[in-house]
Amino acid sequence: MSDNDRSSLFQSRSVPENYRRYLHPAVFAPWADRLVEVASLEAGQTVLDVASGTGAVARAAARAVGPEGRVIASDVSPGMLEQLVEEPEAGAAPIETLVSPATELALPAGSVDVVLCQQGLQFVRDKVTAVAEMRRVVRPGGQILVAVWIADERLEPFDSYGESLRREAIDEPFPHAWDSNSFKMSADRLREVFDAAGAGPVEITSDSRDSVWPAPDAAANGILGTPYGLAFAGLDDIARRHARDALVARFTEPDGSPRPLRASVLFARARM
Ligand SMILES: C[S@@+](CC[C@H](N)C(=O)[O-])C[C@H]1O[C@@H](n2cnc3c(N)ncnc32)[C@H](O)[C@@H]1O
Numbered sequence: 529m530s531d532n533d534r535s536s537l538f539q540s541r542s543v544p545e546n547y548r549r550y551l552h553p554a555v556f557a558p559w560a561d562r563l564v565e566v567a568s569l570e571a572g573q574t575v576l577d578v579a580s581g582t583g584a585v586a587r588a589a590a591r592a593v594g595p596e597g598r599v600i601a602s603d604v605s606p607g608m609l610e611q612l613v614e615e616p617e618a619g620a621a622p623i624e625t626l627v628s629p630a631t632e633l634a635l636p637a638g639s640v641d642v643v644l645c646q647q648g649l650q651f652v653r654d655k656v657t658a659v660a661e662m663r664r665v666v667r668p669g670g671q672i673l674v675a676v677w678i679a680d681e682r683l684e685p686f687d688s689y690g691e692s693l694r695r696e697a698i699d700e701p702f703p704h705a706w707d708s709n710s711f712k713m714s715a716d717r718l719r720e721v722f723d724a725a726g727a728g729p730v731e732i733t734s735d736s737r738d739s740v741w742p743a744p745d746a747a748a749n750g751i752l753g754t755p756y757g758l759a760f761a762g763l764d765d766i767a768r769r770h771a772r773d774a775l776v777a778r779f780t781e782p783d784g785s786p787r788p789l790r791a792s793v794l795f796a797r798a799r800m
Pocket residue numbers: 534535536538539552556560578579580581582583584585602603604605608628629630631645646647648651652653
């Protein structure tokens with residue numbers, strides 16, 4: 529597992545838009561509903577969503593804590609947070625956005641009831657400082673709940689995205705791009721990080737689900753919302769068509785319908 533800093537990978541203009549359009553609805557919003565269910569949020573709570581991206585978790589949390597609650601969506605990328613701007617939902621808490629690295633949360637100590645973080649921790653180089661920051665901002669009696677993809681297990685559609693680019697024999701577009709485990713974490717690594725951050729003991733569970741796509745094309749276009757997106761867009765026309773056709777074929781069932789794509793997650797929960 530590499531600990532490279534990947535905080536810049538979601539900063540370009542096109543990645544956040546495509547993330548919001550393709551990946552948010554099919555992959556991240558359904559997982560966010562699951563995360564919020566696992567968190568058992570209560571009405572009126574204050575929730576911080578770290579590495580919130582386009583706000584899938586923040587929105588699910590806002591519905592769960594209701595209008596008396598408070599949700600703060602923080603991320604290092606202003607471009608990702610800009611995609612979160614939508615009308616507040618009736619019956620949901622308002623969502624505040626905070627541009628802030630996970631390692632330096634601009635919030636007072638003990639100011640939130642629950643910290644949630646979905647598929648963000650693996651991108652932070654200094655994971656121990658990030659979890660120590662989560663611990664600092666949670667009040668006594670509160671909880672931290674982090675979700676990451678499971679190391680050493682196939683992860684769709686993301687592993688297919690990396691493979692489709694790699695087959696075009698281009699240089700690795702960013703450090704560890706070809707190491708799919710660098711987007712995932714193991715239970716041992718999570719335990720090590722939480723313990724070192726003084727946030728242990730951590731309780732770890734796992735879950736799997738299929739993402740369901742409107743069409744194979746949409747699943748293929750999802751690559752544009754990932755760190756691979758810029759390299760994919762920069763391929764010459766022939767290579768791009770070749771890579772895209774390979775993705776569409778992989779994401780299509782024999783009857784032409786979109787193939788459900790499996791991913792597995794670890795949930796790491798610490799109670800303060
Ligand atoms: C795969 S996205 C997950 C977004 C969101 N949690 C979701 O479930 O849709 C990863 C997010 O982590 C953010 N990120 C990466 N490094 C970060 C850091 N050091 N501090 C805060 N956010 C970071 C990225 O900007 C990106 O929005």
